[in-house]
Amino acid sequence: MREPARKRQARIADLVESRGSARITDLADELGVSVVTVRRDVEELARRGEVRRGHGVARSLQPMAAASTVPPDGVTGDTVGMVIPERNSYLTESVQAAREAAEKAGLRLALHIAADEHDAERTAVRSALDAGARGLLLSPRWRTADEAARDHSWLHDLDVPVVLLERRPERGSSHYELDCVRSDHAYGVHLALGHLTSLGHRRIVLAARDDSPTARVIQAEFAGQTAARGIGEGCTAILSSRTAGPDPRAADPRAVDLAETLRGTGATATLIHSDMDALVLVQRLREAGVEVPRDCSVVAYNDVVADMGQIALTAVAPPKAEVGRAALGLLLRQLDHAREGRWPGAARHLELLPGLVVRDSTAPRS
Incomplete structure (x- = not known):
């Protein structure tokens, strides 16, 4: 005969109180019911204030109170x-x-x-x-x-x-x-492109990594937004040297020289993610005879150290704090x-x- 819900919930509450916490999957195995059933029972117990529910776990109310007064060794509060x-x-x-x-x-x-x-x-x-x-x-x-x-x-x-x-x-x-x-990095790309196009730039190159979620969002948004603005032709994504390969310190064979790309596409501006890379690439542009901003306007992305180079860089500043x-x-x-x-x-x-x-x-x- 199937155990009544109230009796099963009481057993769950007793188990959780005696152990301090219990995983939903472990309770389901012990009680011989589905995970869905136990999850519903724990939700009901939490609603009645008998246990606390976490991600995949039920916790006793008692350990929570004790933890606030008796912290683990080496931990203050x-x-x-x-x-x-x-x-x-x-x-x-x-x-x-x-x-x-x-x-x-x-x-x-x-x-x-x-x-x-x-x-x-x-x-x-x-x-x-x-x-x-x-x-x-x-x-x-x-x-x-x-x-x-x-x-x-x-x-x-x-x-x-x-x-x-x-x-x-x-x-x-x-x-x-x-x-x-x-x-909202899509909006960050929007700000950079809006600023550069307001200055008359129509061919803009992206220099970016592809080894983080932020970089991938920026690359995708750059492609979509330049196309939407009608400035997509010649806007080439440049991969910097550190990528998501087996050895992140190894040189990326796909990496392209930024100065050569600017000349090849006729671009007059570039968006560089991140500003750490931007400081390095601006120096390389200068060594290649490309002066910033005379020959190429630069917008950096992140604004961590963008103002610390020989040229203070215009930058997209995410609200990090x-x-x-x-x-x-x-x-x-x-x-x-x-x-x-x-x-x-x-x-x-x-x-x-x-x-x-x-x-x-x-x-x-x-």
């Missing part, structure tokens, strides 16, 4: 983890802003760096959780679309609140339901709902608009 790739200066402002927001909320933000190697993010996440992180801000490297797809299962199965930072999962993926905050604060805000929302035993509701996907900082590297077409 409630801690949230932030996992970012190594050598990623773009995220520095986001990290600092998230840290300040966490401190205002009485939380400690612990930073974990994922090395540039296979499965590094998963290892860093495990380290953060072992150190007592109650929630995660996560910016996976995702150098290729396949790499992002391989992260579907383990990201979806994390049993703490997660917010993706400067990343947005593909629609239909198992972790599309995660909260995320990113800059605001992204960090918004991501921490979404994580706090999930943590607050978890403390109250409430399901946080619909996931949030936020996009914040970049700005454009005009400096010395752009000028009217001569």
Whole structure:
């Protein structure tokens, strides 16, 4: 005979209270029912305030209260983890802003760096959780679309609140339901092209990597927006030396000389992602006899160090600090709902608009 729902839910509540937490799949196996049934039971228990529901897990209300007064060894107070790739200066402002927001909320933000190697993010996440992180801000490297797809299962199965930072999962993926905050890079491309075309430039080249989700968005938007503006002819995508190949430090055989491309296409302007690359490429243009902005106007993308070169570069400036604060805000929302035993509701996907900082590297077409 099938066990009544109320009796089964009481058993679930007892199991969760005795263990502190339990995975939905494990409860389903023990009770001999489907995962869907247990998930519905946990939702009902959470609604009644008897357990807390997380991503694929049910938690007791008691450990949550204890955790606030007895933190893990080496941890001061409630801690949230932030996992970012190594050598990623773009995220520095986001990290600092998230840290300040966490401190205002009485939380400690612990930073974990994922090395540039296979499965590094998963290892860093495990380290953060072992150190007592109650929630995660996560910016996976995702150098290729396949790499992002391989992260579907383990990201979806994390049993703490997660917010993706400067990343947005593909629609239909198992972790599309995660909260995320990113800059609207399509709008960033729009700002760059609008500025250059207002100066009379009609042939514009993109110089960009293809080893990050941001770079791939910029490439796709550049192609679409230049075509829509009627300036697509001669707008060639240039791949810089570091790509998503087996060895990210190896030279890319597809890389093209920017000065030669400008001359070959008759382009008078270029958008370069990122501004770290822009500083290098502007120097190479000068060595090749191409003066900026006299012969070629340059817009950099990211605005991390764009104003620090010999020529201060006009740059698209994503709202890096605001992204960090918004991501921490979404994580706090999930943590607050978890403390109250409430399901946080619909996931949030936020996009914040970049700005454009005009400096010395752009000028009217001569």
